[in-house]
Amino acid sequence: MSRRVYLLVEGQTEEAFVNELMVEQYARIGIYLTPIIVSTSPGHKGGVIRYAKVKPQIEKLCKQDAEAYVTTMFDLYALPGDFPGKTDPAYPMRGTGRCKAEFLEVELARDIGHRNFIPNLLVHEFEALLLVQLDAFEQWTDDDRVLEPLRAVRSTTEPEDINEGPMTAPSKRILAVMAGYQKTFHGPLIACDIGLDMMRASCPHFEGWLNNLEALA
Structure with a gap:
């Protein structure tokens, strides 16, 4: 079974990363990836400056193609203060980057609330x-x-x-x-x-995200 996956990414670098390293490889296993650069304001793209600007874009993607999946490729580093979980007293301020990312991903998934959404943050950045x-x-x-x-x-x-x-x-x-x-x-x-293989061997959180995408097949 083939799957469509929309990746909402921070900018042109991440868009190129997906297109050049992931699209062809994942198409071989029936996962068709489409990177989309997040919009920050009318006519401007790139960066997660305010979560309030990003949330409607994630929700729109989740709703417009219910048979597809939506995921994110945002940097954990310098996330805005209104990001889900960022000001939660339970946020692991002294934890590892992976702990922080996993905590915020859970909160992000809860806030979006769509079954076809797969939250992902890069630890700590691209x-x-x-x-x-x-x-x-x-x-x-x-x-x-x-x-x-x-x-x-x-x-x-x-x-x-x-x-x-x-x-x-x-x-x-x-x-x-x-x-x-x-x-x-x-x-x-x-x-x-x-290459992806070397990256996933050294970056367990990144590998976990790729595993989640591959499980869709």
């Missing part, structure tokens, strides 16, 4: 997937020694455990060593060099 294999950055640097700070943190920390501080989130760490990093350009290219 760039964590790129830190899986740092060799993929080498073709974009003149001197590979600039990658040493990233190699140092990866020697002790798994990608999804790299924290979400304003200066230490994965994207901020990449920019600190590679000032020319452009998410929409470098992100999908580096991701393609790494």
Whole structure:
């Protein structure tokens, strides 16, 4: 049985990631993926700035094609304060990124309330997937020694455990060593060099989401 899945994503980088790494592979098992960039305001797309702007888009997708599934590809890092569960006293502020994501995903699913909705947050952000294999950055640097700070943190920390501080989130760490990093350009290219298999081997929360999608088949 084939399944249609709409992925509401934060921006062009995630859209390209889905199109280039996932669409063809999942079509082979009868899962047909369509990424859709979230709208933030009339004429503008990208980013989860306010949950109040995002919720109607998720609900509309769930309702317009009841036979399809809807999922999200949003960064846990810097989610807005009105996101379901974010201000809940039970929110695991001191927990791991995975604990935080799982808590918020449950709250998001409860708030949307549609059986065909599969909540998903990236821990802590898209760039964590790129830190899986740092060799993929080498073709974009003149001197590979600039990658040493990233190699140092990866020697002790798994990608999804790299924290979400304003200066230490994965994207901020990449920019600190590679000032020319452009998410929409470098992100999908580096991701393609790494591949889904390596990402899911190092990112258990990400793998769990892929497993949920594959179970639809």
